[in-house]
Amino acid sequence: MAIFKCDSCGYERSVPDSLVGKKAKCPGCGHGVSIGGDAPPEPVEEPAGEPAMMAEPEVEPAGDGVPLGAYDLDSGDLGVGLEVPDDVICGACGHVQEPGHGEKCSRCGAPLESVESIPEIDESEIDVSDLAEQDAPHVWDAEFVPEDDGDTSIEGERDPDRWRLLRGGLTFNLYGGVVSGLLALFFIYALSLLASSQGGMHEFLPYILGTALSGVIVGSILYTFLSRIPFGLAGPETVLTVVLFLFIGSMYRYMGETFAVELILPTILAGIATSAFLTGLILLVLGRFRLGEYVRYVPLQIIGGVIGGVGVFVLLGAFDWMGDLRLDWSNVYTLGLSLFTNFRPAGSLHVIGPSVIFGLVLFLALWRTRNSLFLLVMILVAAGAGNGAGVWGTGEAVRSLAAPVPFPDGRLMVHLVEVLNSPLLFSNIQWAVIKANGLYIGGLAMLAVFTVMYRVTRLELVRGRESDLNREYSALGLTNMVVGLCGGMPVSLSYGRSAGNYASGGRGPLSGIVAGLVCGAGLFYADALLPMIPRFVPEGLLVYAGLDLLRNWVFRTRSGFTSRSEIWMLRLTFLATIVLGLLEGLGFSVVLALMITVARASRAGTVRNVLSGSHHTSNVDRASSQSRTLKEYGDHIHILRIQGFVFLGSMERLLKDIRARLEDTNRLSVEYLVLDFRLASGFASASSIGFVKLRKLAEDYDLDVVITSAPLELEEHLQEIGYVGEEDGLFKVFFNLDYALEWCENRVLEEEGMLALKRQSLPDLLAPIFPEPKYIPALMKVLRREVVAPGEPVFHQGDRSDSMFFVESGRLDVELELEDGRMMRLKKVGPGAVFGEMGIYTLAPRSATIRAAEKCVVYRMTLEKLDAIEARAPRLVTAINRFLINLLSERLADSNARVRDLML
Numbered sequence: 001m002a003i004f005k006c007d008s009c010g011y012e013r014s015v016p017d018s019l020v021g022k023k024a025k026c027p028g029c030g031h032g033v034s035i036g037g038d039a040p041p042e043p044v045e046e047p048a049g050e051p052a053m054m055a056e057p058e059v060e061p062a063g064d065g066v067p068l069g070a071y072d073l074d075s076g077d078l079g080v081g082l083e084v085p086d087d088v089i090c091g092a093c094g095h096v097q098e099p100g101h102g103e104k105c106s107r108c109g110a111p112l113e114s115v116e117s118i119p120e121i122d123e124s125e126i127d128v129s130d131l132a133e134q135d136a137p138h139v140w141d142a143e144f145v146p147e148d149d150g151d152t153s154i155e156g157e158r159d160p161d162r163w164r165l166l167r168g169g170l171t172f173n174l175y176g177g178v179v180s181g182l183l184a185l186f187f188i189y190a191l192s193l194l195a196s197s198q199g200g201m202h203e204f205l206p207y208i209l210g211t212a213l214s215g216v217i218v219g220s221i222l223y224t225f226l227s228r229i230p231f232g233l234a235g236p237e238t239v240l241t242v243v244l245f246l247f248i249g250s251m252y253r254y255m256g257e258t259f260a261v262e263l264i265l266p267t268i269l270a271g272i273a274t275s276a277f278l279t280g281l282i283l284l285v286l287g288r289f290r291l292g293e294y295v296r297y298v299p300l301q302i303i304g305g306v307i308g309g310v311g312v313f314v315l316l317g318a319f320d321w322m323g324d325l326r327l328d329w330s331n332v333y334t335l336g337l338s339l340f341t342n343f344r345p346a347g348s349l350h351v352i353g354p355s356v357i358f359g360l361v362l363f364l365a366l367w368r369t370r371n372s373l374f375l376l377v378m379i380l381v382a383a384g385a386g387n388g389a390g391v392w393g394t395g396e397a398v399r400s401l402a403a404p405v406p407f408p409d410g411r412l413m414v415h416l417v418e419v420l421n422s423p424l425l426f427s428n429i430q431w432a433v434i435k436a437n438g439l440y441i442g443g444l445a446m447l448a449v450f451t452v453m454y455r456v457t458r459l460e461l462v463r464g465r466e467s468d469l470n471r472e473y474s475a476l477g478l479t480n481m482v483v484g485l486c487g488g489m490p491v492s493l494s495y496g497r498s499a500g501n502y503a504s505g506g507r508g509p510l511s512g513i514v515a516g517l518v519c520g521a522g523l524f525y526a527d528a529l530l531p532m533i534p535r536f537v538p539e540g541l542l543v544y545a546g547l548d549l550l551r552n553w554v555f556r557t558r559s560g561f562t563s564r565s566e567i568w569m570l571r572l573t574f575l576a577t578i579v580l581g582l583l584e585g586l587g588f589s590v591v592l593a594l595m596i597t598v599a600r601a602s603r604a605g606t607v608r609n610v611l612s613g614s615h616h617t618s619n620v621d622r623a624s625s626q627s628r629t630l631k632e633y634g635d636h637i638h639i640l641r642i643q644g645f646v647f648l649g650s651m652e653r654l655l656k657d658i659r660a661r662l663e664d665t666n667r668l669s670v671e672y673l674v675l676d677f678r679l680a681s682g683f684a685s686a687s688s689i690g691f692v693k694l695r696k697l698a699e700d701y702d703l704d705v706v707i708t709s710a711p712l713e714l715e716e717h718l719q720e721i722g723y724v725g726e727e728d729g730l731f732k733v734f735f736n737l738d739y740a741l742e743w744c745e746n747r748v749l750e751e752e753g754m755l756a757l758k759r760q761s762l763p764d765l766l767a768p769i770f771p772e773p774k775y776i777p778a779l780m781k782v783l784r785r786e787v788v789a790p791g792e793p794v795f796h797q798g799d800r801s802d803s804m805f806f807v808e809s810g811r812l813d814v815e816l817e818l819e820d821g822r823m824m825r826l827k828k829v830g831p832g833a834v835f836g837e838m839g840i841y842t843l844a845p846r847s848a849t850i851r852a853a854e855k856c857v858v859y860r861m862t863l864e865k866l867d868a869i870e871a872r873a874p875r876l877v878t879a880i881n882r883f884l885i886n887l888l889s890e891r892l893a894d895s896n897a898r899v900r901d902l903m904l
Contacts, residue, residue: 164230164508164509165508165509165510166508166510167230167507167508167509167510169505169507170510171505172504172505172506172507172511173505173506173507173508173510173511173514174510174511174514175504175505175506176231176500176501176502176504176505176506176507176511176514177501177506177510177511177512177513177514177515177517177518178514178515178518179372179373179376179500179501179504179506180233180372180497180500180501180504180506180511180512180515180518181220181514181515181516181517181518181519181522182376182518183372183375183376183379183497183500184216184220184233184235184494184497184515184518184519185518185519185522186379186533186537186538186541187235187541187545188209188212188213188216188235188236188519189209189405189530189533189538190538190539190541190542190545191212191236191237191238191241191542192205192208192209192212193205193318193321193405193538193539193542194241194242194245194314194317194318194321194542195208195212195241195244195245195248195489196208197245197317197318197320197321198245198249198252198317198320198327198329199320199326199327199328200252200256201248201249201252204265204268205405205407206407207265207268207269208248208268208272208489209526210523211269211272211273211487211488211489212236212488212489213519213520213522213523213526214483214486214487214488214489214523215235215236215276215483215488215489215490215491216234216235216236216488216491216516216519217488217516217519217520217523218479218482218483218486218488218491218516219234219235219236219479219480219483219488219491219516220233220234220235220512220513220515220516220519221512221513221516221517222478222479222482222483223475223476223479223491223493223512224509224512224513224516225509226474226475226478226479227471227472227475227476228467228468228471228472228475229456229459229463229467229472229493229498230507230508230509231463231498231501231502231506231507231508231511231512232459232472232493232498232512233493233494233497233498233501233511233512233515234476234479234491234492234493234494234512235491235492235494235497235519236489236490236491236492237451237491237492237494238310238314238545238546238549239307239310239447239451239492239549240279240444240447240448240451240490240491240492241489242310242313242314242317242582243310243440243443243444243447243582244272244275244440244444244489244490245313245317246313246329246440246582247271247275247437247440247441247444248268248271248272249329250329250437250440251264251267251268251271251433251434251437252264252268253329253330254433254436254437255267255430255433259430262428263428263430266426266428266429267428267429267430267433267434269487270426270429270431270434271433271434271437272487272488272489272490273484273485273486273487273488274434274441274484275440275441275444275484275490276480276481276483276484276488276489276490276491277480277481277483277484277485278441278445278484279441279444279445279448279477279480279490280476280477280478280479280480280481280482280483280484280490281477281480281481282445282448282449282477283445283448283449283452283473283474283476283477283480284473284474284477284478284481285477286449286470286473286477287470287471287472287473287474287475287477288470288474290470291470292453292469292470292472292473293469293470293649293652293653294649295449295450295453295469295649296453296457296469296647296648296649296652296686297647297648297649297650298450298593299566299569299593299596299684299685299686300454300648300684300685300686301562301566301567301569301570301573301685302569302570302573302589302592302593302596303447303450303573303589303593304553304554304570304573304574305553305554305569305570305571305572305573305574305575305576305577305585305589306447306573306574306577306582306585306586306589307447307451307549307553308549308550308553308554308570308574308577309573309574309576309577309578309582309585310447310549310577310582311545311546311547311548311549311550311553311554312546312550312577312578313546313578313582314542314545314546314549315542315543315546315547316335316339317542318355318359318539318542318543318546319343319352321539321542322351322352322355322539323342323343323351323352324351325338325339325342325343326338326342327339327342331581332578332579332580332581352539354401354536354540355535355536355539355540355542355543356540356543357540358382358536358537358539358540358543359539359540359541359542359543359544359547360543360544360547361378361540362375362378362540362541362543362544363543363544363547363548363551365378366544366548371500371503372496372497372500372501372503372504373500373504375500379537379541382534382536382537382540383532383533383534383537385401386401386402386534386536386537387402387532387534388402389401389402390402390403390534401534401536402534403534403535404530404531404532404533404534404535405530405533405535405538407530439583440583443582443583443586444490446586446590447586448476448490448492449473451492451493452472452473452476452492452493453469455492455493455494455495455498456469456472456493457469457648457652457689458495458499458689459493459495459498459499459502460693461689461692461693461696462498462499462502463502464696464700466652466655466656466659466693469652472493476491476492476493479491497515501515554570554574562685563682563685566684566685569592569596572588572592573585573588573589573592576588576589577589606642606643606644606646606650606651606653606654607640607641607642607643607654607657608641608642608643608679609639609640609641610638610639610640610657611638611639611640611641612634612635612637612638612639613630613634613635613636613637613638613639613672613741613744613745613748614630614631614632614633614634614635615634616639616741617630617634617741617745618738618739618741618742618745618828619738619814619825619826619827619828620742620745620827620828620829620830621827621828621829621830621832621833621835622745622830622832622833623765623830623831623832624765624768624769624832625754625768626749626754626755629748629749629752629754630745630748630749633668633748633751633752634745634748635667635668636668636669636670636671636672636748637670637671637672637674637741637744637745637748638658638661638670638672638673638674639674639676639737639741640654640657640658640673640674640675640676641676641678641679641737642654642675642676642677642679642680643679643680643681644679644680644681645680645681645682645683645684646680646682646683646684646687646690647684647686647687648684648686648687648689648690650687651687651689651690651691651693651694652690654690655690655693655694655697658673658694658697659697662697662701662703670701670703671702671703671704671747671748672703672704672706672744672747672748673698673703673704673705673706674706674708674737674740674741674744675705675706675707675708676708676709676737676740677707677708677709677710677711677714678708678709678736678737680711682711683711683713683714688717691717691718691721691723692721695723695730695731698730698731699730703730704730704732704744704747705730705731705732706731706732706733706734706740706743706744707731707732707733707734707740708733708734708735708736708737708739708740709735709736709737710733715733718731718733738825738827742828759809760808760831761808762780762783762806762808762859763776763777763780765808765831765832766779766806766832766883769832769883769886769887770879770883771879771882771883771886772875772879772882775875775876775879778873778876779876779879779880780859782861782865782868782869783806783859783860783861784859784860784862785857785858785859786857786858786859786860787855787856787857788810788812788852788855788856788857788858789852789855790852790853790854790855791851791852792851792852793849793850793851793852794812794836794850794851794852794858795836795846795849795850796846796849797815797816797817797845797846797847797848797849798845798846799845799846800845800846801836801838801839801840801842801843801844801845801846801863802840802862802863803836803840803860803861803862803863804834804835804836804837804839804840804860804861805834805835805836805850805858805859805860805861806833806834806858806859806861807829807830807831807832807833807834807835807856807857807858808831808857808858808859809831809855809856809857810830810831810852810853810854810855810856810857810858811828811829811830811852811853811854811856812828812829812830812835812850812851812852812853812856812858813825813827813828813850813851813852813853814826814827814828814829814835814848814849814850815848815849815850815851816847816848816849817848817849823849826848828853829850834884834887835850836850837884837887837888840861840863840866866880
């Protein structure tokens with residue numbers, strides 16, 4: 001051994017004799033030093049203050065010989081002397097020979113080749129996330145904001161619908177409020193005609209109209225303050241008015257022959273107020289105990305059949321009023337008999353013709369649109385044309401178009417004031433009569449519950465934001481209780497006026513207040529305004545309302561998920577309502593709905609598992625750098641496995657869970673939402689609304705929604721409504737979860753620049769993960785390179801296990817051959833992966849077929865070659881075994897994590 005000594009700084013160390021005469025740079029001070037002389041007999045102590053580990057000298061060759069840089073000189077203790085460098089493996093026979101014993105193998109005599117230096121690990125592969133401070137914000141945290149983005153108050157983020165009077169601007173709110181208020185006046189006028197249309201009750205029209213106006217005034221203003229739907233409008237609406245019409249008609253028939261008018265009128269007014277108060281109480285209880293969400297689980301087809309029957313009653317009531325048919329509403333049999341007896345086509349059609357024509361015109365004109373201004377313009381034009389016909393018309397039939405609805409003495413306000421000032425108003429109320437007809441109040445409250453749920457859900461689609469249904473139930477409940485105390489008619493959320501208000505620009509509470517004030521002015525000036533409205537206008541609105549109910553609830557409730565059984569439920573409840581009566585049909589539908597809901601809900605919950613792409617990956621063996629990238633960024637993939645029957649209610653709960661994950665700032669943002677429907681047993685018809693809301697959510701958060709194992713009905717429905725597309729569609733449909741995850745992972749890797757990796761050789765792929773990288777060159781010499789064409793199998797299921805394979809390039813599919821001959825893909829392997837290792841250890845037949853999906857380059861390690869290496873180079877075999885053990889341990893850990901997630 002020679003000695004390397006620097007005269008400038010005193011650095012010394014022993015080096016091989018082959019380096020004598022060469023020049024090297026001192027690692028201590030950088031001066032060039034010539035190597036020469038003999039090593040001292042005893043180890044030389046290094047000067048104090050020198051580092052324990054230093055870099056090897058940079059050798060400048062001087063003639064033949066092995067450069068100093070070919071040896072690992074940093075592995076020894078420099079204070080004692082240089083330790084023996086790494087072993088050299090003979091490439092011919094695998095003999096491990098200690099360095100310094102010649103340049104030829106001592107066993108076979110073959111020349112020894114120098115081992116290539118170990119490639120350094122790139123800086124990008126270093127993960128220092130565990131060294132970051134726990135409280136330090138990450139770049140994806142909400143707190144990491146470089147600039148002020150405006151309103152970032154906690155209150156604004158917690159409640160984006162907080163009450164703001166001028167939301168949307170003053171002008172648009174005033175405009176929307178005026179339009180909605182005028183429309184409310186016309187519809188309240190029409191509904192009052194319906195409520196008083198039964199024979200003998202025409203004289204009560206002024207009082208019923210007063211209760212309706214009181215309801216819309218108080219309801220619009222109070223609901224505006226209580227609701228979290230800023231543009232929502234409340235007031236009397238068609239479905240509840242029909243139940244109220246039957247309720248007060250039943251009371252009138254009960255009292256008509258035995259009670260004086262002084263007792264009948266206060267009882268009817270008290271019945272109207274009581275129905276409003278009790279309906280409000282039921283809604284308030286539902287909201288306060290947070291039971292409203294369970295209403296979404298009731299099949300809408302069942303309730304839709306009842307409301308379709310209500311539409312039939314609206315048309316019959318309108319015909320009864322217009323033609324003065326004096327129908328007997330005691331029961332369905334008497335109603336049909338009186339209709340058949342009293343209806344005379346020649347005379348009746350002449351009377352009701354203008355109203356029916358106007359109603360049909362409205363129905364056809366508004367078939368595809370809900371434009372409030374357009375509807376108001378049509379009503380005003382019709383009213384103006386009717387008055388014009390009364391002035392310039394030549395015939396009696398033409399001039400009759402201007403005839404208003406006849407009022408007793410033509411004075412509305414006078415009658416209201418007289419009744420309210422009567423000292424015997426409360427003492428004349430017959431509470432026993434109200435109690436005897438209390439089932440109508442229960443039916444009214446039940447229909448209010450279902451219709452409010454449906455309208456809130458539809459308004460969520462209009463505004464593109466979720467609403468708290470329980471909050472809206474509480475708001476409407478308290479509103480109805482106050483309306484009842486004020487003697488008003490029950491009110492409900494109006495979808496048509498609310499959506500029209502939103503479209504008109506009335507986005508804030510001011511529009512609801514303005515609408516209530518407009519109705520208040522209409523009440524005050526009713527005596528002057530009502531004679532200016534031709535009677536065919538409110539009568540035509542009744543015809544339009546009845547037809548609209550039939551269309552929306554009997555024909556438009558069908559969606560892509562509507563099954564044959566649901567269609568039959570719709571038809572049964574519709575027929576039961578018009579044949580047996582409203583209360584009987586409602587009772588039948590409620591019983592049927594409960595039976596079906598319990599049966600469907602018993603099939604388990606909605607979400608079976610909530611998974612993350614960081615742990616739950618596809619069955620694709622990727623390069624180590626790609627696997628690390630997916631572990632770090634896989635949380636961009638959010639996976640939900642859906643099970644059981646999917647209701648509108650379960651979709652609402654699912655959307656809330658998704659939104660909560662999207663708003664979680666402690667995790668990476670969700671870019672790919674994967675919904676696996678393999679365990680789903682079916683879809684309720686109304687769940688289509690949930691998918692509309694899911695699309696809106698995906699647009700707001702820029703998500704790709706990935707649907708896997710989709711039932712045929714779901715896939716067809718999504719294609720029909722245009723949600724599925726190869727490029728621009730927000731919804732992507734895949735055969736199963738494995739293919740979907742592979743697609744998502746490829747997108748994540750592409751965004752991180754890791755999908756199209758630079759073509760690497762097998763040694764480069766193994767270097768980061770092989771336990772002893774210095775043995776990789778020797779390992780490569782015992783492997784046989786093979787090229788596999790696309791579609792060609794590497795081996796078949798059941799073949800003898802005699803080798804293992806290392807993948808350098810390309811992709812291969814691991815396929816399982818089923819008993820019926822079909823092939824099922826188990827996983828996919830790519831560059832850097834190893835397969836066939838289990839069979840070479842257990843000697844069991846191949847458990848699956850490996851087939852190339854594209855042109856592949858693999859390296860084969862045979863069993864015979866492995867046995868030879870074990871005998872000749874045990875250190876290399878130990879490195880291979882450690883590599884395989886690490887690989888299997890990592891697979892086991894990933895499998896345990898997946899099982900744990902699936903069991904949660």
